[in-house]
Amino acid sequence: MTDLRLYRPRVSTWWWTRKRSYLLFVLRELSSIFIAWFVVYLLLFVRAVGQSEAAYQRFLDWASAPWVTVLNVVGLVFVLLHTVTWFNLTPQAMAVRMAGRPVPAFHIVAGQYTGLVVVSGFVIWLVTR
C-alpha cells in the first residue's frame, strides 16, 4: 500500500460547545457532582439530627448561610436535569419485554415518574406527619 500522508484533525478542547446535545451531555455529567453534594448534605443533616437539638440548630444556621442556599439552589437545578435526562435515557438502556412484547418507551419513562411521585409523597408524609 502506498504511504499515505494523512491529515489528522485534532479535537478542540471546546468540542462540547459546538452542539446543543454535546453541551447537554457535559452538563449531565457535571450534575453527578451535585448529586454527590446532596448526599453529603443529607448525611450531615442526619448526623446533626442524631447528635442533639443544639447540633441540629447549628446545622440549620449553617444551612441558611447565603452561600449554602445558593449552592443548594444551583444543586437542585442540576439534580432536576440529572433526573429528567436519565429518565429519558432509560428506555434505551433497558429493553423491557412483557408477555413477549417490548414495552413502549413512554411506559418505562412514565413508570419512573410514577415511582418518583410515590417516593416523594412518602418522604413528604414522613416529614410532615
Next chain:
Amino acid sequence: MAERIGLRVSRYRPDTDSEPHWSEYEVPLRKEWTVLDGLNHVKNEIDTTLSFRWSCRMGICGSCGMNVDGEPKLSCGTFLTDYEPGPITVEPLANFPVVRDLVVDLSDFMAKLPRVKPWIIHPDDGRTVEPDVEYLQTPEELEAYKQFSMCINCMLCYSACPVYGLDPEFIGPAAIALAERYDLDSRDHGQRLRLDVLIEHEGVWGCTFVGECTRVCPKHVDPASAIQRYKLKAALQTVKAFLLPRGAR
C-alpha cells in the same frame, strides 16, 4: 426558490497541502438534488480534482458519509433544499484521518470490527453444523436482532461520537451494535467470546452515553441502546463471576 446554492467544500491534497482549506462552488438548486448530486455536478462540470466516495445513491452502501453543516449525514439522503439559502458546508467525517478532500481513512474501524467477531459462531460442544442445513428462525427470533442488523457501516456514528474523537482506542458504536446483533441471534453461540472483548475499558465502558450515535444513524440502528444493554450484560457477568462457583456461571 433560488436557482443556485453555494457549496463550501473542505479540500485537502496530501501532496501539496499541510492542512485543509475551503473551495466554494455554485450548483443548481433543484428540488430532487441531494448534496451528493451537488458534489457530482462539481466533479463533472466545475472541478474534476474534487475527491469523495459514493456508490449506490440510495442509502444502502454507506460510502457517502460526510459532515454537512457540521452534522454527519449520508450525502445521498441530504437534500440541498433543506439548507436554503446556503452556502452548505461539506467536510469529511469528523474523528477520522483525511486521505484527500472528503475521503477519510477507515482502517481503524476495519481493524476493530473483526475483534467483536461479527459472524455466527457455532457451539463449541463438538456438534458440527452441516453446511447445507438450514438454520430455521421464528419471526420473533428474527425481530430480536433485526434492528441491529440494519447497520451499513457508514461511520456516521463514529463521526458523531466525542468519546471516539478523544480516545481512538474506544471500539465504537457500530462495532458494539454489530456484536449485539450476533449476540441476540438465536443461531449464535459466541456471546462469551464477544463479552471478553467488550468488557474491557476500551469496549463498552468507554461509552459515556452521549447518545449522538443513535441520533445521527441513518438506519435507526440505535447503537447507544446496544452499548447500554451490553453494559448491563457485562455488569451481570461480573456479579455472577463474583458470587457463583466456577461451574455455575
